[in-house]
Amino acid sequence: xxxVKLLHINDNKGxxxxxxxxxLSIISIIFMVTMYLSINALARxxxxxxxxxxxxxxxxxxTKSLSQKQPILxxxxxxxxxxxxxxxxNHIQSISLYKGxxxxxxxxxxxxxxxxxxxxxFGTLKVEFNDRKYHVIFxxxxxxxxxxxxx
Numbered sequence: 001x002x003x004v005k006l007l008h009i010n011d012n013k014g015x016x017x018x019x020x021x022x023x024l025s026i027i028s029i030i031f032m033v034t035m036y037l038s039i040n041a042l043a044r045x046x047x048x049x050x051x052x053x054x055x056x057x058x059x060x061x062x063t064k065s066l067s068q069k070q071p072i073l074x075x076x077x078x079x080x081x082x083x084x085x086x087x088x089x090n091h092i093q094s095i096s097l098y099k100g101x102x103x104x105x106x107x108x109x110x111x112x113x114x115x116x117x118x119x120x121x122f123g124t125l126k127v128e129f130n131d132r133k134y135h136v137i138f139x140x141x142x143x144x145x146x147x148x149x150x151x
Contacts, residue, residue, distance in 0.1 A: 050099040050129035051147060054136075057095050061085055062143045065113035074111045076125055079104045100129035108138075117142050 015023075064087070065072040073086045081101040082094040103126035112120040118141065125136040138145045 050097070051134070053098040054100060054127065054129070055147070057083060057097075058136075058145070060095075062113050062117065065115050066117055069115045071115050072113045074113065075109050076102045076106060076111075077109070078102055078106045097127075100127055102126070103128055103133065111138060113143060119143050119145075 061072055061074055061083075068087065070087065075084050077084065079101065081097050083097065084092055084094045086092050106126040108123040108125045110121075111123075114120060119138055120140070122138050122140045125138065127134050127136060133150045135148045135150055136145055137148065
């Protein structure tokens with residue numbers, strides 16, 4: 001009879017406190033690793049989107065110049081997060097850069113899309129996106145440019 005009582009007492013169907021702590025620890029470690037990986041992935045995608053956004057805005061200005069068949073003056077102020085442009089006299093407009101800015105030491109300040117798809121001068125624009133530096137190299141032919149990451 002005593003043996004039957006002992007077996008009946010130890011027949012609990014729940015988890016112990018130690019088992020619960022171990023399971024919660026494993027779940028929290030998995031959560032922390034997942035959050036770390038997703039935050040890094042978002043940061044990387046933000047960088048690419050900033051560069052892509054910059055390219056899109058340059059192409060927008062070039063296309064606008066071509067469609068209106070008139071020159072567009074574009075200038076880049078050092079340490080600014082905007083691109084400024086002028087189509088009509090005394091009417092300056094700006095476009096904001098997404099997660100980026102023109103570098104402080106930028107020497108390339110003006111550019112003209114001539115209305116026929118050409119650029120009036122060549123040079124290198126220095127830009128920064130998410131603490132990475134890039135050179136945008138302009139050529140005097142059909143509005144061509146390329147973007148190179150610098151170290």
